[in-house]
Amino acid sequence: MDEIVNTAQKGAARNLARKLLKDAKIVNLPVSLQKVLDFLKTKTNLQIYGYGFSEKVSGMLVMIGDEATIGFNNTQHWHRRRFTISHEIGHLLMGHTCNPVDKGSPQETEAHQFAAELLMPLARLKQDFKQTENLDELSKRYAVSKEALTRHLMECRVI
Numbered sequence: 001m002d003e004i005v006n007t008a009q010k011g012a013a014r015n016l017a018r019k020l021l022k023d024a025k026i027v028n029l030p031v032s033l034q035k036v037l038d039f040l041k042t043k044t045n046l047q048i049y050g051y052g053f054s055e056k057v058s059g060m061l062v063m064i065g066d067e068a069t070i071g072f073n074n075t076q077h078w079h080r081r082r083f084t085i086s087h088e089i090g091h092l093l094m095g096h097t098c099n100p101v102d103k104g105s106p107q108e109t110e111a112h113q114f115a116a117e118l119l120m121p122l123a124r125l126k127q128d129f130k131q132t133e134n135l136d137e138l139s140k141r142y143a144v145s146k147e148a149l150t151r152h153l154m155e156c157r158v159i
C-alpha cells in the first residue's frame with residue numbers, strides 16, 4: 001500500500017490545481033466550480049452531466065477522441081458532488097486514462113490531491129485555520145465535507 005501511494009505525484013497534482021485556480025482567476029471562497037468549468041470549456045471539449053448513479057459510483061470521466069465527458073452522481077450531497085467533479089477534472093488534466101475504480105492506485109491518489117487542493121488551496125486554508133479551528137465553519141466556507149477538510153489538513157500536516 002505504502003509503495004503504491006509513494007509513486008503518486010502528489011506535489012505535481014497540487015501544483016496543477018494551484019495553476020488552474022490562477023489561470024481561471026479564482027480568488028474567492030468557496031471556489032466556484034462553475035468558473036473552473038467555464039474556463040476549461042474554453043480550452044477543451046468538455047461536457048458535464050449529473051446522473052442518478054448508484055451509491056457506489058461518485059463520478060466518471062469518459063474520453064472519446066478529444067471529447068471529455070464528466071458524469072457525477074447527482075444524488076449525493078452538494079459538497080460531495082463538488083469534490084467528485086474536481087476529482088474527475090484532475091484525471092482529465094493529468095491525462096489519466098479511464099480505469100476501473102482502484103482506490104489505492106497512484107492515479108486515484110493524484111486526482112484526490114488535485115481535488116483537495118483545488119477546493120481547499122492550502123496557503124489559504126492554513127491562514128484560515130489559524131483564525132479558526134472550527135471545522136464546521138471551515139467546511140462551510142470552502143463548501144467541502146468535514147471529512148474532506150479533515151483529511152486535507154492531516155495530509156498537509158496542518159493538524
Ligand SMILES: [Zn+2]
Binds near residue numbers: 107108111
Ligand atoms: Zn478517480
